[in-house]
């Protein structure tokens with residue numbers, strides 16, 4: 339029977355988790371403080387330790403060091419509140435197996451424990467194990483991507499997983515830089531066509547005059563400049579997925595040709611009389627309201643329906659602020675590798691600034707800012723002086739934001755958040771960027787009852 343240790347100072351939560359895990363067949367011990375946990379790990383060997391990142395007498399990261407010294411095979415899972423995700427990411431860099439943010443659902447913790455137990459049996463050498471995990475979790479390979487922990491991201495990932503194995507055409511909708519192409523390629527990679535080509539085409543960048551030849555190919559001599567035969571995007575994507583980015587920019591004439599190719603599953607290269615059969619799945623993306631373009635007569639309704647068998651909305655970064663640190667850390671590691679630097683993390687002030695900023699350019703903007711900061715940084719941490727002025731300035735002048743509790747009108751902020759969260763305290767706490775325990779204390783302090 340696998341042995342687990344829960345280290346958590348919230349006694350009620352700890353007991354609840356213990357009971358749940360015992361019912362699932364684990365042998366479970368508990369500690370309510372770091373020192374108690376150290377005693378336990380001296381005396382017993384645990385397969386997995388689940389520890390709160392903040393304990394009354396120490397933090398989960400130093401506890402992690404003790405656990406790894408005592409028994410490198412023990413896997414450590416860090417439990418965090420929303421505001422502590424940065425700490426959790428550092429814990430993973432230092433060898434924690436994974437982290438889970440509270441509140442979490444029971445299936446999630448079970449899955450993580452199972453993964454930890456499997457990893458434990460597969461990897462007995464601690465350093466190798468640690469390195470593997472760093473690469474895997476902090477810098478996902480090309481096949482994976484930052485999945486995110488916000489509700490918006492979870493929904494997005496669910497939709498991707500649902501639609502990927504089908505043949506359905508997908509319309510990916512979202513503002514510029516939100517990751518539409520990433521979503522499209524994730525669908526492709528999770529589909530049965532994964533070993534066939536994924537061909538991205540920026541419809542906004544193709545000059546009208548050569549658009550047909552770009553899509554369908556041409557044969558030598560079919561027009562001035564056609565000095566060789568050319569394979570078009572449709573043929574190149576045969577068997578795989580054609581990703582049509584900025585689909586709203588297609589000329590009306592090309593919309594007609596595209597619809598025909600999709601309906602008949604055949605194309606004819608420019609200047610040729612031979613039809614070529616093609617089997618492609620189309621994923622299209624747009625950052626404008628295509629249904630509006632349909633109403634205005636700018637986009638063909640039949641093509642719109644053909645492309646929109648299933649639609650996925652990619653949320654703007656400001657609506658998935660809970661994921662911000664995951665993305666920032668991911669881009670930090672990516673930039674370190676690319677620029678051969680060794681920046682470790684972000685100063686608190688920078689994180690505050692990031693959280694307050696609106697990110698109109700979404701993930702692309704975040705990626706660029708992080709990369710630029712890594713390049714300019716002379717220190718281990720990214721500090722305010724390497725951020726572009728407009729970001730630092732914009733966040734100083736930003737409208738009233740939640741969190742941080744530097745404001746005098748703390749009580750008003752809490753009431754406002756509770757109202758916006760329809761009385762859901764967990765959600766309000768997330769919006770306020772504090773953990774639930776702190777919110778409960780504040781509610782008591784201000785005598786707010788719900």
Ligand SMILES: Nc1ncnc2c1ncn2[C@@H]1O[C@H](COP(=O)(O)OP(=O)(O)OP(=O)(O)O)[C@@H](O)[C@H]1O
Nearest residue numbers: 483484513514515516517518519520625701702705
């Ligand atoms: N889930 C993710 N994990 C890691 N990186 C991501 C993720 N999503 C997007 N990115 C990165 O963010 C940047 C923007 O993503 P992408 O090009 O997919 O956005 P887009 O919405 O297609 O942009 P546009 O509207 O300008 O075409 C890319 O550099 C990509 O590498």
